[in-house]
Amino acid sequence: MPPFPLCSTKCGKNAILKRPKTGDTLCKECFFLAFETEIHDTIVNGKLFKPGDKVAIGASGGKDSTVLAYVLKTLNERYKYGLDLFLLSIDEGITGYRDDSLKTVTRNRDDYGIPLKILSYKELYGWTMDSIVAEIGRKNNCTFCGVFRRQALDRGAAILEVDCIATGHNADDIAETVLMNILRGDIARLQRCTSLITAGADSIMRCKPLKYAYEKEIVMYAYFNGLVYFSTECIYAPNAYRGYARAFLKDLEKIRPSSIIDIIHSGEQLQVRDNVKMPERRNCTRCGFVSSQEICKACVLLEGLNRGLPKLGIGKSNKAKKIMSLHVDKKNQQQSTDF
Numbered sequence: 001m002p003p004f005p006l007c008s009t010k011c012g013k014n015a016i017l018k019r020p021k022t023g024d025t026l027c028k029e030c031f032f033l034a035f036e037t038e039i040h041d042t043i044v045n046g047k048l049f050k051p052g053d054k055v056a057i058g059a060s061g062g063k064d065s066t067v068l069a070y071v072l073k074t075l076n077e078r079y080k081y082g083l084d085l086f087l088l089s090i091d092e093g094i095t096g097y098r099d100d101s102l103k104t105v106t107r108n109r110d111d112y113g114i115p116l117k118i119l120s121y122k123e124l125y126g127w128t129m130d131s132i133v134a135e136i137g138r139k140n141n142c143t144f145c146g147v148f149r150r151q152a153l154d155r156g157a158a159i160l161e162v163d164c165i166a167t168g169h170n171a172d173d174i175a176e177t178v179l180m181n182i183l184r185g186d187i188a189r190l191q192r193c194t195s196l197i198t199a200g201a202d203s204i205m206r207c208k209p210l211k212y213a214y215e216k217e218i219v220m221y222a223y224f225n226g227l228v229y230f231s232t233e234c235i236y237a238p239n240a241y242r243g244y245a246r247a248f249l250k251d252l253e254k255i256r257p258s259s260i261i262d263i264i265h266s267g268e269q270l271q272v273r274d275n276v277k278m279p280e281r282r283n284c285t286r287c288g289f290v291s292s293q294e295i296c297k298a299c300v301l302l303e304g305l306n307r308g309l310p311k312l313g314i315g316k317s318n319k320a321k322k323i324m325s326l327h328v329d330k331k332n333q334q335q336s337t338d339f
């Protein structure tokens with residue numbers, strides 16, 4: 001057997017891996033340092049945090065958010081960021097999936113000594129994903145899950161009174177999203193999907209410290225560090241459209257590993273013409289959370305479920321708008337005659 005090559009940093013140790021992102025052959029310690037330093041650079045150059053910030057890590061128990069929690073804890077101690085870290089998990093109510101992954105998050109809480117807050121769809125909306133799927137079937141259930149999760153994270157962050165939510169979106173996720181938004185012609189999302197930081201003002205800031213970390217390296221990092229994470233796919237999820245973008249990106253990566261970062265850079269450089277209409281950011285007149293419409297998507301979807309019209313709010317439906325505004329009018333009338 002040929003001897004292992006030496007680590008390309010010239011540290012004197014034998015290399016044990018080839019970095020998917022750069023092709024460098026590295027020993028374990030030099031890989032950890034390179035991986036962590038790149039995330040530190042993302043945090044510092046992107047000004048993601050200030051000393052004293054309270055940061056909620058969106059923790060699903062999967063590899064990305066587990067690595068994010070571990071690396072943020074490590075960097076917070078190494079570079080004295082002065083952050084107060086929390087784990088925030090949303091329990092969507094998916095039996096055989098989220099209940100198991102939450103056990104992993106609970107273990108991470110104990111291993112890393114970071115407090116954990118779990119919020120469920122059941123307590124926030126009165127519905128679990130299991131009961132939503134029983135109503136709507138398997139076709140559009142991801143819409144409910146995505147919309148509710150986004151708002152649930154905001155609600156959890158408000159309860160924890162944090163300054164920022166950090167999510168485990170990695171470079172592959174972002175490159176896939178760029179491709180999907182191009183294919184769908186979704187200009188508003190295309191413009192913001194590469195942002196390192198989103199929202200702010202009256203909604204809670206979100207950031208993606210793993211924006212430039214390759215999925216393959218996240219898996220290697222977790223493996224060589226012996227991190228415990230949950231690796232099963234959601235039982236309801238196979239998001240077909242993202243699946244195609246993912247498969248395409250994996251094929252590109254095989255031919256040219258830099259494709260992932262190149263797509264992100266292309267997305268970052270895109271400029272949308274001034275006369276392209278963008279959605280407004282406002283607050284939902286019902287729940288007060290961020291929305292691009294008078295009534296947010298979460299409220300429309302919830303109304304549909306509660307009225308036995310689960311398809312209300314799926315797609316771009318004017319019917320939903322009409323029904324919702326009738327409901328608002330009725331409520332206003334009631335309020336004005338109530339006293």
Ligand SMILES: Nc1ncnc2c1ncn2[C@@H]1O[C@H](COP(=O)(O)OP(=O)(O)OP(=O)(O)O)[C@@H](O)[C@H]1O
Pocket residue numbers: 057058059060061062063064065066088089090091092149166167168169173
């Ligand atoms: N149930 C949840 N509770 C809290 N945060 C979540 C939850 N689901 C997703 N997130 C956050 O959103 C990020 C992206 O979610 P996505 O569903 O794409 O998972 P993923 O790419 O498989 O990531 P992970 O490996 O962390 O599960 C996660 O890394 C995590 O920070």
